[in-house]
Amino acid sequence: xxxxxxxxxxxxxxxxxxxxxxxxxxxxxxxxxxxxxxxxxxxxxxxxxxxxxxxxxxxxxxxxxxxxxxxxxxxxxxxxxxxxxxxxxxxxxxxxxxxxxxxxxxxxxxxxxxxxxxxxxxxxxxxxxxxxxxxxxxxxxxxxxxxxxxxxxxxxxxxxxxxxxxxxxxxxxxxxxxxxxxxxxxxxxxxxxxxxxxxxxxxxxxxxxxxxxxxxxxxxxxxxxxxxxxxxxxxxxxxxxxxxxxxxxxxxxx
Amino acid sequence: xxxxxxxxxxxxxxxxxxxxxxxxxxxxxxxxxxxxxxxxxxxxxxxxxxxxxxxxxxxxxxxxxxxxxxxxxxxxxxxxxxxxxxxxxxxxxxxxxxxxxxxxxxxxxxxxxxxxxxxxxxxxxxxxxxxxxxxxxxxxxxxxxxxxxxxxxxxxxxxxxxxxxxxxxxxxxxxxxxxxxxxxxxxxxxxxxxxxxxxxxxxxxxxxxxxxxxxxxxxxxxxxxxxxxxxxxxxxxxxxxxxxxxxxxxxxxxxxxxxxxxxxxxxxxxxxxxxxxxxxxxxxxxxxxxxxxxxxxxxxxxxxxxxxxxxxxxxxxxxxxxxxxxxxxxxxxxxxxxxxxxxxxxxxxxxxxxxxxxxxxxxxxxxxxxxxxxxxxxxxxxxxxxxxxxxxxxxxxxxxxxxxxxxxxxxxxxxxxxxxxxxxxxxxxxxxxxxxxxxxxxxxxxxxxxxxxxxxxxxxxxxxxxxxxxxxxxxxxxxxxxxxxxxxxxxxxxxxxxxxxxxxxxxxxxxxxxxxxxxxxxxxxxxxxxxxxxxxxxxxxxxxxxxxxxxxxxxxxxxxxxxxxxxxxxxxxxxxxxxxxxxx
Ligand SMILES: Cc1cc2nc3c(=O)[nH]c(=O)nc-3n(C[C@H](O)[C@H](O)[C@H](O)COP(=O)(O)OP(=O)(O)OC[C@H]3O[C@@H](n4cnc5c(N)ncnc54)[C@H](O)[C@@H]3O)c2cc1C
Ligand code: SF4
Ligand code: SF4
Ligand code: FES
Numbered sequence: 001x002x003x004x005x006x007x008x009x010x011x012x013x014x015x016x017x018x019x020x021x022x023x024x025x026x027x028x029x030x031x032x033x034x035x036x037x038x039x040x041x042x043x044x045x046x047x048x049x050x051x052x053x054x055x056x057x058x059x060x061x062x063x064x065x066x067x068x069x070x071x072x073x074x075x076x077x078x079x080x081x082x083x084x085x086x087x088x089x090x091x092x093x094x095x096x097x098x099x100x101x102x103x104x105x106x107x108x109x110x111x112x113x114x115x116x117x118x119x120x121x122x123x124x125x126x127x128x129x130x131x132x133x134x135x136x137x138x139x140x141x142x143x144x145x146x147x148x149x150x151x152x153x154x155x156x157x158x159x160x161x162x163x164x165x166x167x168x169x170x171x172x173x174x175x176x177x178x179x180x181x182x183x184x185x186x187x188x189x190x191x192x193x194x195x196x197x198x199x200x201x202x203x204x205x206x207x208x209x210x211x212x213x214x215x216x217x218x219x220x221x222x223x224x225x226x227x228x229x230x231x232x233x234x235x236x237x238x239x240x241x242x243x244x245x246x247x248x249x250x251x252x253x254x
Numbered sequence: 255x256x257x258x259x260x261x262x263x264x265x266x267x268x269x270x271x272x273x274x275x276x277x278x279x280x281x282x283x284x285x286x287x288x289x290x291x292x293x294x295x296x297x298x299x300x301x302x303x304x305x306x307x308x309x310x311x312x313x314x315x316x317x318x319x320x321x322x323x324x325x326x327x328x329x330x331x332x333x334x335x336x337x338x339x340x341x342x343x344x345x346x347x348x349x350x351x352x353x354x355x356x357x358x359x360x361x362x363x364x365x366x367x368x369x370x371x372x373x374x375x376x377x378x379x380x381x382x383x384x385x386x387x388x389x390x391x392x393x394x395x396x397x398x399x400x401x402x403x404x405x406x407x408x409x410x411x412x413x414x415x416x417x418x419x420x421x422x423x424x425x426x427x428x429x430x431x432x433x434x435x436x437x438x439x440x441x442x443x444x445x446x447x448x449x450x451x452x453x454x455x456x457x458x459x460x461x462x463x464x465x466x467x468x469x470x471x472x473x474x475x476x477x478x479x480x481x482x483x484x485x486x487x488x489x490x491x492x493x494x495x496x497x498x499x500x501x502x503x504x505x506x507x508x509x510x511x512x513x514x515x516x517x518x519x520x521x522x523x524x525x526x527x528x529x530x531x532x533x534x535x536x537x538x539x540x541x542x543x544x545x546x547x548x549x550x551x552x553x554x555x556x557x558x559x560x561x562x563x564x565x566x567x568x569x570x571x572x573x574x575x576x577x578x579x580x581x582x583x584x585x586x587x588x589x590x591x592x593x594x595x596x597x598x599x600x601x602x603x604x605x606x607x608x609x610x611x612x613x614x615x616x617x618x619x620x621x622x623x624x625x626x627x628x629x630x631x632x633x634x635x636x637x638x639x640x641x642x643x644x645x646x647x648x649x650x651x652x653x654x655x656x657x658x659x660x661x662x663x664x665x666x667x668x669x670x671x672x673x674x675x676x677x678x679x680x681x682x683x684x685x686x687x688x689x690x691x692x693x694x695x696x697x698x699x700x701x702x703x704x705x706x707x708x709x710x711x712x713x714x715x716x717x718x719x720x721x722x723x724x725x726x727x728x729x730x731x732x733x734x735x736x737x738x739x740x741x742x743x744x745x746x747x748x749x750x751x752x753x754x755x756x757x758x759x760x761x762x763x764x765x766x767x768x769x770x771x772x773x774x775x776x777x778x779x780x781x782x783x784x785x786x787x788x789x790x791x792x793x794x795x796x797x798x799x800x801x802x803x804x805x806x807x808x809x810x811x812x813x814x815x816x817x818x819x820x821x822x823x824x825x826x827x828x829x830x831x832x833x834x835x836x837x838x
Contacts, residue, residue, distance in 0.1 A: 040512020057754030137382030
């Protein structure tokens with residue numbers, strides 16, 4: 001990251017920001033703004049500066065400004081990133097900020113990500129095994145296995161970068177939702193199997209393991225290697241090797 | 255390239271039409287309090303609707319780090335709800351509602367286990383129980399946690415329960431006003447659907463306000479964008495009592511550098527895990543202010559101590575003190591405090607496993623809020639409930655770490671149960687047409703304000719004023735100067751301008767938030783002027799002593815015919831058997 005940094009301390013930052021309303025292509029354009037540089041400045045700081053000093057009609061979605069909520073997703077110099085976590089010093093020269101392309105545009109930098117909820121609702125929810133003694137006892141190492149998948153902040157940047165989601169949206173639930181299914185599957189006390197769902201409804205087979213999603217995840221979740229591939233293996237086990245599956249189920253390790 | 259069908263509609267800027275929808279229980283806010291309330295209301299058989307002004311799952315609660323305080327006694331078997339109750343009252347400097355604290359300490363244990371059964375995965379002890387970490391001013395190790403991402407897991411778990419039940423929700427919808435019917439019952443709310451720019455009237459039988467805090471009225475704050483305290487304004491304008499508005503918690507440790515992240519929280523868990531505070535001379539200064547508890551003293555004390563070190567010239571060049579956790583070693587730190595590790599590495603280029611952090615106080619939590627009944631979370635307006643940070647009663651003059659995540663679960667649930675019951679027993683009220691028309695006119699005004707003021711700039715001015723004049727240490731002169739500034743800003747806010755089309759117009763909702771913020775700031779400052787003593791988070795240099803003779807009391811703020819007035823109400827004394835539990 002540091003290698004890309006500018007040599008001289010810079011005084012200003014220039015941003016090229018996408019503008020326009022979703023249903024009106026004639027309104028689409030890029031506005032250029034130059035804002036004063038500040039130490040530790042992130043792209044979202046620059047957007048705020050534009051709003052309070054140059055153009056209050058600029059719209060962008062954000063909330064925590066701390067990389068925790070996953071609201072401020074955008075494409076910055078063509079890579080999906082969080083605006084609040086992307087230092088302007090990462091780039092030399094002009095910075096282009098655009099809305100995520102995989103989602104319908106609302107206005108300026110805000111897109112409509114609401115389709116995600118229907119997908120979320122389709123995933124079989126956490127279902128504890130029956131007959132567990134309360135309060136539950138769980139091993140810390142089992143907690144840690146699932147933890148990685150639970151770091152997801154639902155920024156949907158991985159959905160944005162995934163070519164399968166972009167091209168066959170309806171057929172594949174996308175990396176965020178495989179991570180979700182994996183987080184439930186890895187819950188040590190979860191009692192159901194999501195393999196049928198992943199194979200038949202979720203279109204997991206469409207993913208061709210390009211790993212683009214795991215490269216950009218701001219929470220450093222190893223999406224492809226730790227969620228998608230193990231889930232794909234489980235689908236294979238369940239559908240082509242019932243013995244393996246039954247054996248695992250008996251041992252309680254799913 | 256953004257050709258996919260878009261939700262956009264073209265709405266003329268002056269279009270005053272609105273769609274009307276109905277529900278039994280309307281829940282405003284989808285933080286922990288709102289979602290837990292929704293689950294309880296839905297399970298209670300009410301037709302429930304959640305609205306929130308940001309995206310579902312993004313509420314301010316996601317930022318919570320350290321944990322939920324509950325006396326499970328997994329690490330310290332001597333812990334009990336009685337001790338938790340006592341800690342809460344004592345550290346709240348005796349102005350909490352005792353009954354609220356009593357119910358809280360008893361019930362929060364169940365709420366933690368319930369959250370686990372909903373699917374949250376807490377850190378564990380060696381024997382597989384829920385792990386508990388120490389936190390400031392808690393007698394025992396009491397915070398149940400999920401690394402330093404407790405809030406994220408809490409939100410996601412409740413979100414899953416909401417989705418599982420298919421409870422209807424509408425996100426990016428901003429409530430601008432509440433209406434009452436002729437009998438004085440809350441019955442409807444007006445809203446802006448941000449993604450389309452349309453107006454919406456929601457009629458209900460009962461409403462639960464779960465809008466969170468107002469930390470964004472300060473410049474240096476750990477709070478999210480959405481924490482503009484809208485709920486306080488909504489409640490005040492609807493005739494509900496606000497209480498202890500002057501009680502704003504300053505968290506001792508926020509990031510100070512670089513400027514872009516100033517105020518970002520450094521979780522108390524860093525001190526809970528053994529972090530040491532030192533000044534620029536290398537002194538462990540907490541030994542002077544609280545020799546017994548040191549870094550794990552109450553938040554108000556640690557915040558004031560750091561403030562004093564900095565003001566008296568023992569701070570760093572950046573106006574901070576040091577916080578050092580390096581002795582724990584990289585592996586432990588990355589496991590127990592992963593978010594902190596990345597936060598410093600990515601935002602400040604500081605590796606906290608090798609380097610000290612620079613920290614200074616940051617605005618964190620509003621103890622004050624809408625006065626709520628301990629049993630039902632009801633307000634003085636029938637059919638109107640308030641839970642979570644927007645409500646007031648539990649934390650007194652100083653909130654204990656971990657007591658907020660517990661608060662939102664305990665009283666979110668209680669509000670949901672009570673509201674569902676109220677909805678069952680009552681029919682739908684009707685708002686007066688002229689009230690609705692008046693509100694529509696009010697909120698469309700920013701579109702008809704050519705060359706008006708910039709709402710984002712106004713927000714910055716409000717925040718700067720509050721930080722300068724209504725900070726950690728207050729006095730009458732500063733408070734009056736702050737009030738005068740707010741008056742000027744209020745004048746400028748009358749000409750606030752929304753620019754651009756109705757659709758996803760941040761400058762429009764920000765304009766309305768500016769009006770809310772002005773109202774809240776007035777309530778905070780005038781309450782702070784009223785309380786002529788120092789108690790907990792409220793420190794007056796002109797009244798440095800705690801004055802139990804006069805101020806074992808709450809300050810109510812309410813609207814009296816268009817004028818903001820205060821009433822000082824003595825704190826209710828607990829019955830003797832409960833009082834006996836309180837160990838100063
Ligand atoms: C960085 C940080 C760390 C913290 N760590 C801890 C911790 O470890 N332990 C602990 O106990 N507490 C902690 N807290 C405090 C705690 O997180 C909050 O007090 C708590 O989450 C508040 O929850 P809530 O449900 O009341 O409100 P919020 O989570 O703030 O949610 C408010 C909701 O109301 C909605 N809303 C607001 N206004 C409107 C409107 N006008 N119209 C429609 N919707 C609206 C918002 O969109 C949002 O959905 C922390 C706070 C911060 C800032
Ligand atoms: S690895 Fe799979 S899910 Fe991830 S971007 Fe590639 S195709 Fe999409
Ligand atoms: S998996 Fe990573 S990139 Fe995808 S939504 Fe979650 S946090 Fe974002
Ligand atoms: S604003 Fe929350 S992740 Fe950027």
